[in-house]
Amino acid sequence: MSYTIEKHTAASSSGAIADSLMRNGGVIIQELVTREVIDKVRMQTLAALSEAELSSDSELWPKGNRTTSSLPAHSPLFVEALALNNKVLEVMDIVLKPASPFALSADGSTQDAIENLGLIKSEVIEDDARQLVFESADDSTPSCSYYRLGIGAMLEVGEGMKSPQPLHRETAIYQPFVSRMQVPEFLVSTMWAGTDFTKGNGATRVVPGSHEWPEERIARPEQVQQAEMPTGSVVLWLSRTLHGAAPYRTGKPRAGFFASYVANWLNTEENQYVAVPPEAAARLSERGRQLVGYRCSRSIGWVKGRDQNDLLKPGKSGAI
Ligand SMILES: O=C(O)CCC(=O)C(=O)O
Ligand SMILES: [Fe+2]
Numbered sequence: 001m002s003y004t005i006e007k008h009t010a011a012s013s014s015g016a017i018a019d020s021l022m023r024n025g026g027v028i029i030q031e032l033v034t035r036e037v038i039d040k041v042r043m044q045t046l047a048a049l050s051e052a053e054l055s056s057d058s059e060l061w062p063k064g065n066r067t068t069s070s071l072p073a074h075s076p077l078f079v080e081a082l083a084l085n086n087k088v089l090e091v092m093d094i095v096l097k098p099a100s101p102f103a104l105s106a107d108g109s110t111q112d113a114i115e116n117l118g119l120i121k122s123e124v125i126e127d128d129a130r131q132l133v134f135e136s137a138d139d140s141t142p143s144c145s146y147y148r149l150g151i152g153a154m155l156e157v158g159e160g161m162k163s164p165q166p167l168h169r170e171t172a173i174y175q176p177f178v179s180r181m182q183v184p185e186f187l188v189s190t191m192w193a194g195t196d197f198t199k200g201n202g203a204t205r206v207v208p209g210s211h212e213w214p215e216e217r218i219a220r221p222e223q224v225q226q227a228e229m230p231t232g233s234v235v236l237w238l239s240r241t242l243h244g245a246a247p248y249r250t251g252k253p254r255a256g257f258f259a260s261y262v263a264n265w266l267n268t269e270e271n272q273y274v275a276v277p278p279e280a281a282a283r284l285s286e287r288g289r290q291l292v293g294y295r296c297s298r299s300i301g302w303v304k305g306r307d308q309n310d311l312l313k314p315g316k317s318g319a320i
Pocket of ligand 1: 060155191203205243244245246
């Protein structure tokens, strides 16, 4: 079977896009938002930060590139217009299988509050003493209660990206622990093109099909593709897909807006409650806050006396 990063548009169904993502390990949706929208996200981000704050100096992001995380705190529009893009959420709903879908339905309504997963049956030990027992999971079992933002970042490839970033998988942030777990897909990454992504300016390198490889298998150069795409497009990839930024050779620096979506039962790569403290979260829509993580399931992330769908509001959440 041959693998490739297929290019779709908003006209493709979310099912077709999700199928392509799950089959190939990555997929592009071309020009999903306008240049104006993405320019505004870029302007908000750059206006909120000094050059010193944007400077990078790490193994993956050497000096001479520009990066920032905590993006929802710097650019509310990043959340509202990019991370909450309904087409992307429809794909996430299919791939990450939350108990209640997060994408808006056709009539624009949202789904009900957090579900009862309904998987507990209880067995009697004796008299009124009981033991909770979970049904075993199958393909119809949700993969998470909901998904939330793992990190929101602007990643600008410039002169400092002299060689390709090491190819890596997003599972790297949870290694070596997840390699021993049999779990359904728990993380999907998205990279929005804030400028055109070209071969020469650092368009993300992706190895289609590598999500199915054993850890030890090494990519051959001809298996690496680049997510070349015009401004306003987005490339999605799975947690086991090898990828990395490409070196800068020519043209305008490559600005990418990165958002990962992660199952609620995993810790997030960037601590969203420090990155987006309550005062910054209050500037987002309620759905934006939910995506950032200001919500909870019945068992994880609750705060007694707060609303489970908006932890900034009083309400009834928590098992105590
Ligand atoms: O910027 C890119 O194209 C990919 C970046 C990436 O994968 C990372 O920094 O972990
Ligand atoms: Fe990465």
